[in-house]
Amino acid sequence: MALGHLLLMAIKYLLLGFGVPLGLVLFLTYLNRNTDAMLDGSVGWQWEVYLGWLGIIIHELSHLLLALFFGHKVTEYKLLVLPKDVRSTENGTVRLGYVNHQWNPHSLYQQLGNAFIGTAPVYGSTLAIYCVSRFLAPEWYQNLTTFAHQVINLETPTWNLLWATGISSQGEKIRVIIAVLLIMSITIGGFALSSADLASCVTAFGELALISFILIFVGSLLGGNVQVAAVTQTIAQFSVSALSFSFLVSIMVNVIIRILAIL
Secondary structure (H helix, E strand, O other): OOHHHHHHHHHHHHHHHHHHHHHHHHHHHHHHHHHHHHHHHHHOOHHHHHHHHHHHHHHHHHHHHHHHHOOOEEEEEEOOOOHHHOOEOOOOOEOOOEEEEEOOOOOHHHHHHHHHHHOHHHHHHHHHHHHHHHHHOHHHHHHHHHHHHHHHOOOOOOHHHHOOOOOOOHHHHHHHHHHHHHHHHHHHHHOOOOHHHHHHHHHHHHHHHHHHHHHHHHHHHOOOHHHHHHHHHHHHHHHHHHHHHHHHHHHHHHHHHHHHHHO
16 A cells, blocks of 8 residues: 555544544533633623532542543642632633642653643543433433434434423422532533643643554554554544533533523
């Protein structure tokens, strides 16, 4: 097989297995930053803490756990900063929580870990939303997941699935209400990656992309085209499937905040 063709195939597989997950993370960040900006503009940044406290804690806890997993030295952290204790940074922004950590720049493992540490809140918030909805409102979760998969597969969506909670008793009604409030809190405070989060993982993402490209190219060169295609397609499909529920919830929260901001 011609070298040029192998290079094109490697680029294609890289975009599928690496670009798709990265694109989803960045879009989720943009969407939830927009939600936070509307909230700040209408009622003030303090309401990010009041409404998104759980999401902020999960956001910072996700950074913390992955920093420890990748062998970083955590020097200081605070999972939630209350409004009365918030101090503006030099560029005028506020930190509602933080994790300060150090790593060995000569350690490839620790350096590549920055790519996952910086984007950890997306994975942590997705897992938290799954747990809350799966155990407190299982039928609603199943309906929303079905709706998300319909949209992904370009099928005609069944719109009533969005509000079909399957409530049949007072106890179930209370559980669904609690689930909705917790999910809104996670979405408001958990998903939006800060500029510092993104900056910390830019170099690591570049290195990770280069390593992935080399592995894909070598795998294709050795005749493993089918296996490489299967792996990258599986990664892309898993990313879309895992984050689709978070996308749907983020869009719903964004619309709710947008409506409230107009009122």
